[in-house]
Amino acid sequence: MAEITLSQLAHSYQAQPSGEADYAIRRMDHVWEEGGAYALLGPSGCGKSTLLNIISGLLAPSSGEVLFNGRRVNELPPEERNIAQVFQFPVVYDTMTVYDNLAFPLRNVKTPEETVRQRVMEVADSLDLVAQLDRKARNLTADEKQKVSMGRGLVRDDVTAILFDEPLTVIDPQLKFKLRRKLKEIHQRFAVTMIYVTHDQLEASTFADRIAVMYDGQIVQFGTPQELFERPTHTFVGYFIGSPGMNFMSMALQGEGADGEEGDELVADGQSLVLSQAWQQAVRKALAQTDNVKLGIRPEFVELAVEMVDEEGDDRVEAFLTMVVEHSQDLGTYAIFTLQRDDLRLKARVEEGHPLPFDVAPGTEVRVRFPAQRFGLYVDEYRWEVEA
Numbered sequence: 001m002a003e004i005t006l007s008q009l010a011h012s013y014q015a016q017p018s019g020e021a022d023y024a025i026r027r028m029d030h031v032w033e034e035g036g037a038y039a040l041l042g043p044s045g046c047g048k049s050t051l052l053n054i055i056s057g058l059l060a061p062s063s064g065e066v067l068f069n070g071r072r073v074n075e076l077p078p079e080e081r082n083i084a085q086v087f088q089f090p091v092v093y094d095t096m097t098v099y100d101n102l103a104f105p106l107r108n109v110k111t112p113e114e115t116v117r118q119r120v121m122e123v124a125d126s127l128d129l130v131a132q133l134d135r136k137a138r139n140l141t142a143d144e145k146q147k148v149s150m151g152r153g154l155v156r157d158d159v160t161a162i163l164f165d166e167p168l169t170v171i172d173p174q175l176k177f178k179l180r181r182k183l184k185e186i187h188q189r190f191a192v193t194m195i196y197v198t199h200d201q202l203e204a205s206t207f208a209d210r211i212a213v214m215y216d217g218q219i220v221q222f223g224t225p226q227e228l229f230e231r232p233t234h235t236f237v238g239y240f241i242g243s244p245g246m247n248f249m250s251m252a253l254q255g256e257g258a259d260g261e262e263g264d265e266l267v268a269d270g271q272s273l274v275l276s277q278a279w280q281q282a283v284r285k286a287l288a289q290t291d292n293v294k295l296g297i298r299p300e301f302v303e304l305a306v307e308m309v310d311e312e313g314d315d316r317v318e319a320f321l322t323m324v325v326e327h328s329q330d331l332g333t334y335a336i337f338t339l340q341r342d343d344l345r346l347k348a349r350v351e352e353g354h355p356l357p358f359d360v361a362p363g364t365e366v367r368v369r370f371p372a373q374r375f376g377l378y379v380d381e382y383r384w385e386v387e388a
């Protein structure tokens, strides 16, 4: 096992990259601590497989270093890096039995047969493969074959890390949940560093203690599932994590000031928004630097009221405005309301017991309130902390 450090790492598949857009991995520094259960989460094409292949040595980075326990391994070929990799599709020897498939990585490094037997039985037990041990791999279902692939990754206890590249793609949906839990149990049992690549947030959060969210060749946030949900540090994380994702309102100054300069009224997607003093100051400061300023709030934290309340004196609330329910989606135990006012659209999650019914009539006017602590200010897509 090892700590894996990526230092000033960058990779382009082009021989002569001319700009940032030509890089599959933009310059990054990152540390995967020894023994951690990590997920690398991001949309298709963001660079996840490229990053795994650089760690395992299948691909040499254009620049930067990969270090295992502080030692540079750039020059080491994959077989000397001791990384176990499990791919999307099963890699098994069809003519061998399940037992021999699982034993293969151990026998390869001349492990005594008694140890082989012990480890194979332990891994087969963890993955519910004991009953299949004597069967030829070619007679297995796709699910079972992928379990054997995983088992081959897990069987050696001297590996630097195990990298899983979307390992559950071929697995039956009903089994996926079970296998994710299994992998988590196995992590606890064997305490090996695991990096699990996926584009599925549920898969990432059931498996990992910490998730690295990747977007456009960069890790834009590294944190616990709760941190990613509660304090996304990049708009992409807000949008990608959660269902539906975070609401973002583009901020601008409106009206006409003296000498034809831009006005002084703060608007959110064209709507004037009553903001507390601290937030007004922060948004104005950001707008003095860039046009790309957004306020973000998750649908779960948007508060709705049908009656007017005295918000001015309520220091729990950072901002409020009046909107209309465009439509509602009843999802059984909660509902998602789409709220609208001219160009501004927001989603709000409404729980059972709320004074508004899930089938609220479209056109109903509601008071929308944004609680303090739940608001985020995003400047050029990155979060700024606001002292409220």
Ligand SMILES: Nc1ncnc2c1ncn2[C@@H]1O[C@H](COP(=O)(O)OP(=O)(O)OP(=O)(O)O)[C@@H](O)[C@H]1O
Pocket (backbone or CB within 6 Å): 013, 024, 042, 043, 044, 045, 046, 047, 048, 049, 050, 051, 199
């Ligand atoms: N061998 C290659 N040659 C050229 N470009 C490549 C190669 N492999 C990947 N790319 C490009 O590099 C970028 C990152 O691809 P990568 O496969 O690492 O992403 P990913 O996040 O793993 O995507 P997916 O989830 O679809 O596998 C993409 O723009 C992709 O088109």
